[in-house]
Amino acid sequence: MSTSTIPTPVDPDARRVPPMGGFNLTVLRIELRRMLRNRRTMFFTLLFPAALFLSFGGQPNWNDNAGHGNVAAYIMVSMALYGAALTAASGGAMVAMERALGWSRQLRLTPLNPAVYILMKALLALVLGAVAITAVNVTGIAQGKPHMPVHVWIECAVLTLFCTMVFAALGVFVGYLVPGENAMQVLGPGLALFSFLGNVFIPLDEGTWIYRIAEWTPMFGVAEISRWPLTGDLPWTAVVNAVAWFGIFVAGAAWRMSKDTARV
Amino acid sequence: MTMTDHTRSADAVRLPAVRLDGVTKDFGSVHAVRGIDLELRQGEIVAFLGPNGAGKTTTIDMILGLSQPTTGTVSVLGHQPRQAIARGLVSAVMQTGGLLKDLTVRETVAYTASLFADTKPVDEVLDSAGITGIADRKVAKCSGGEQQRLRFAMALLPDPALLLLDEPTTGMDVEGRRTFWSAIRRDAERGRTVLFATHYLEEADQYADRIVLVREGRIVADGSGSEIKALAAGRTVRATLPDADTDALAALGGVDSVEVRGDSVLVHAKDSDAVARYLLTETTARDLEITSKGLEDAFISLTGADDEEQK
Numbered sequence: 022m023s024t025s026t027i028p029t030p031v032d033p034d035a036r037r038v039p040p041m042g043g044f045n046l047t048v049l050r051i052e053l054r055r056m057l058r059n060r061r062t063m064f065f066t067l068l069f070p071a072a073l074f075l076s077f078g079g080q081p082n083w084n085d086n087a088g089h090g091n092v093a094a095y096i097m098v099s100m101a102l103y104g105a106a107l108t109a110a111s112g113g114a115m116v117a118m119e120r121a122l123g124w125s126r127q128l129r130l131t132p133l134n135p136a137v138y139i140l141m142k143a144l145l146a147l148v149l150g151a152v153a154i155t156a157v158n159v160t161g162i163a164q165g166k167p168h169m170p171v172h173v174w175i176e177c178a179v180l181t182l183f184c185t186m187v188f189a190a191l192g193v194f195v196g197y198l199v200p201g202e203n204a205m206q207v208l209g210p211g212l213a214l215f216s217f218l219g220n221v222f223i224p225l226d227e228g229t230w231i232y233r234i235a236e237w238t239p240m241f242g243v244a245e246i247s248r249w250p251l252t253g254d255l256p257w258t259a260v261v262n263a264v265a266w267f268g269i270f271v272a273g274a275a276w277r278m279s280k281d282t283a284r285v
Numbered sequence: 286m287t288m289t290d291h292t293r294s295a296d297a298v299r300l301p302a303v304r305l306d307g308v309t310k311d312f313g314s315v316h317a318v319r320g321i322d323l324e325l326r327q328g329e330i331v332a333f334l335g336p337n338g339a340g341k342t343t344t345i346d347m348i349l350g351l352s353q354p355t356t357g358t359v360s361v362l363g364h365q366p367r368q369a370i371a372r373g374l375v376s377a378v379m380q381t382g383g384l385l386k387d388l389t390v391r392e393t394v395a396y397t398a399s400l401f402a403d404t405k406p407v408d409e410v411l412d413s414a415g416i417t418g419i420a421d422r423k424v425a426k427c428s429g430g431e432q433q434r435l436r437f438a439m440a441l442l443p444d445p446a447l448l449l450l451d452e453p454t455t456g457m458d459v460e461g462r463r464t465f466w467s468a469i470r471r472d473a474e475r476g477r478t479v480l481f482a483t484h485y486l487e488e489a490d491q492y493a494d495r496i497v498l499v500r501e502g503r504i505v506a507d508g509s510g511s512e513i514k515a516l517a518a519g520r521t522v523r524a525t526l527p528d529a530d531t532d533a534l535a536a537l538g539g540v541d542s543v544e545v546r547g548d549s550v551l552v553h554a555k556d557s558d559a560v561a562r563y564l565l566t567e568t569t570a571r572d573l574e575i576t577s578k579g580l581e582d583a584f585i586s587l588t589g590a591d592d593e594e595q596k
Contacts, residue, residue, distance in 0.1 A: 031327060031446035031476055033300070033362040036372035037402035047399035051392050059387065123382025127439070129351055131400040132371040 042134030044141065052145050061205075062111060066153045070104025071160040077222065083166050088252035090169025095251060097161040098177045099221045102184065102247045104153035106240070107212055109185040112146040113192020113274075114204035121200050143189060150185040154178050169251055176250035184243035187263060188212070190270035191239070197277035215240040239266040300363050302327045302447050302478035303348055308357035309502075310343050317343040318354070319502035325480060327446070330473050332489035333482045334584065335499035341482045344499070345449055348480075349377055362446055373401045373443030378436045380452050386425035390416055390435055393424060397439045404442045414438035429456055448472075450481035454488065466492045486584050490514075498584070520557035520577045524570040526550045537563055 039045075056062050078096045087095040116139070119125055128138060158178060161167040169177075195211075196204045216222050218231075219240025225232045235241055242262025249255040303325040310318040318340040325331055333341050346352045347359050350366030361369035369375045384393060394411060398404040411417045414434045419427060427435065433456070440448060448469075454462045469479055470492070483489050489496050490510035498506040498513065506513050519541060529550040531543045539556035550570070554560045557575050564570040 031300075031302075031362060031374070033364055033369070033372060033374055033446070036374055038368075038371045039400065039402040043400040045399045048396055051388065051396050055385075055387055055392075119385065122385065123379065124385050126351070127379070127383035127397075128400070130349060130370060130375075130377050130440075131397060132373065132402070133400045 039132045042137035043132045044137045048141055049144065052141070053148060056112075056145065056149055062108070062149070065111065066104065066108045066149060067156045070100050070107070070153060070157045073103065073222075074100035074157050074160055075164065078161070078164065078166060084168075088169075088248075088254070089173050090251050091167065093161070093164075093166035094169040094174075095248060097157060097167045098181065098248050098251060099216075099244060101154040101157040101178065102181045102240075102244055103212070103216050103221050104157055105150035105181055105185040106188040106216075106243075107209070108149045108153045109146045109189040110192035110195070110208045110212060111205055112142065112149060113189040113194075114196035114208060116142055116193050117196025117204065117277075118201060143186065146185065146189040147182060150182050154181055173250045177247060180249065181247040184247050184263065187239065187243055187267045187270060190267060190274055193274035194270050194277060197274065212240075219244045236262070239270075242266065300327070301325060301360075302329070302362060303480065304358075304360045305344070305348075306358045308344070308347060308354045308359060310340070310347060310352070311355045317502055318347075320357075321499075321502070321504055323497065323504065323507075325447075325478055327478050328473055328476050330469065330479045330492060330494045331481070332493035332496045333480055333499065334484075334486065334489050334496055338501075339499040340502040341499055342451065343502075345377070345451065345480070345482060348449060349375065369447075373403065374445060375447045375449065376440035376443060376445035377449040378433075378440045378451070378453060380455055383436065384424045384432060387423060389421050389423055390427065390431075391420040393435060394438055394442065398442050401443045403444075405444060407442075410438045410442055414441070430461070433457075445477065447478045447480070450479065452483060453481050454485070462488075519553055519555045520575050522552045522554060522557050522560045522564065522573065522575050524550055524564050524573040526564065526568055526570040529568070529570075534560070534563070 074097055077100065078093050080092065080096075083091065083093040083096075085092045125138075129135070155178075158174070192204070192208060195208055198204075199207050213222075215238055218225075218235040218238040219242075220235065221240055221244050225235055236258065239262075242259040242264075243266075245252075245255060245259030246263055301324045303323065305321050305323045308318060308321045309316070321340075321344060333345070335341050343352070347354050348361060348366060350359075350370055359366055362374050364372065364374070366375070388396065391407065391411065394407050398407050398410075404410075408417070411420050414437055416431060416434050416438060419431060424432065424435070454465055457465060473479055481493070490513075494509065496506070496508065496510055496513050497504055506516055508516070519539075525548050527548045529543075529545060531545060531550070534540060534543045534550070534552055537552075537554070537556075537559055539554050539559060541553040541555070544551040544553075552560045552564075561573060561575060564573060
């Protein structure tokens, strides 16, 4: 710097801090557009659960009573849960992938608060989960077999949506354990297994040894909660199961995040 | 800031862009930074020069608030590093990574812009970075140079008062490097402070107002390029002289070191003339050569890059 030029001094106090830790709709819009043009996400979110519903939902006993509705409705709620869980888990795994790509570090050089980043990711997972649930429900309406009162229909969908947060946390956790694109290779079959054990695909017979094991798996509790408006029956063990697994996955994700010694 | 507010302007001028006081950083038993005191004035272009593992990146991370010093304090324009970042006062450009491949160039800039309270318009930044033409291209489809321009566009969005660069011109051609530095200098004249880590000694000498040399977590030299060179000033006198009397050579005025390599003797001295005169008149030395040290040698002798090899 030559002595003849006097640089304009910077007045640091004239600079503003963004409100709400950087939370804004532009990011949500760009992130949403980003997810919607990802063909794999769209396949798992829209087509796959709907296709599963159509193949499982065509059982001969589809019109038998199931709580306040019929068996087809029961299967529809289950498939919506599976689709939304898969979507949320892949969204969670993306958090870890973005960290591996150095994007999280890039964001740390902006005013964005890390908690706000996670909040925005959670909101996106909810939006995408809602898309997945809607896809299965619209398929159900189009097919015409599921039957239950409208308020039950809505209550099931809303409960399912919030239950998917358990799998968003699982996605973050697994994303850290298995870096990169491989996370979905683990999460895909893993969630399918949990869904079988969680009474989501095929009803398990109560009292069998496999049922005893299944009761302890992560999909079991949330599935009972999601179908509660329909079945009218919610064992307290299911609530404990859901809360416990949510706690375990959040703790696991937080543990891996803090253990991550790579540059942020 | 208004021009009438004289006291504030005067304070702002005096406010150092970066101030490190007794900063150390340990990673377990590894002492990455062993005590750095450094003050950068506003508008300075400073090169942070040192071998790998000298603590450059660790120090930059602490200035960015990405990690906390074990002891000591860091302040950026009178604020804590995270506060300075929140106000858009500091930006940094990384060498690799830090981009989402499935976003377009414009989306990446718009995303980053939305996180700051005040930014330049997205289109203006795209234009000045010369990436308007590829604004709708996916980042994955951009070349390395285009991605680097994008990183700069992102860094310049908040009009930062302090810009940190890690090996900024790696992969740039000569022309790109020249354009880059003239842009950096233009901004520095308007008051922006630039701190860049580099391995290019020539680049540090050519473009920085000031060079801070670090070695093993400490500052070993701090000054202009010519001052740094003067610190390790002197020339090397080499001659063929079997059975040289090293003690006599070392006793000459201004001799720093004497080395014997086979039949050759190498004398590092500030007064090379005296050494040459002695060798040619008092001994049977022949094939005498005198070479001056470049910045490269200054760098090696000050940072002990030679020692690193032997360890």
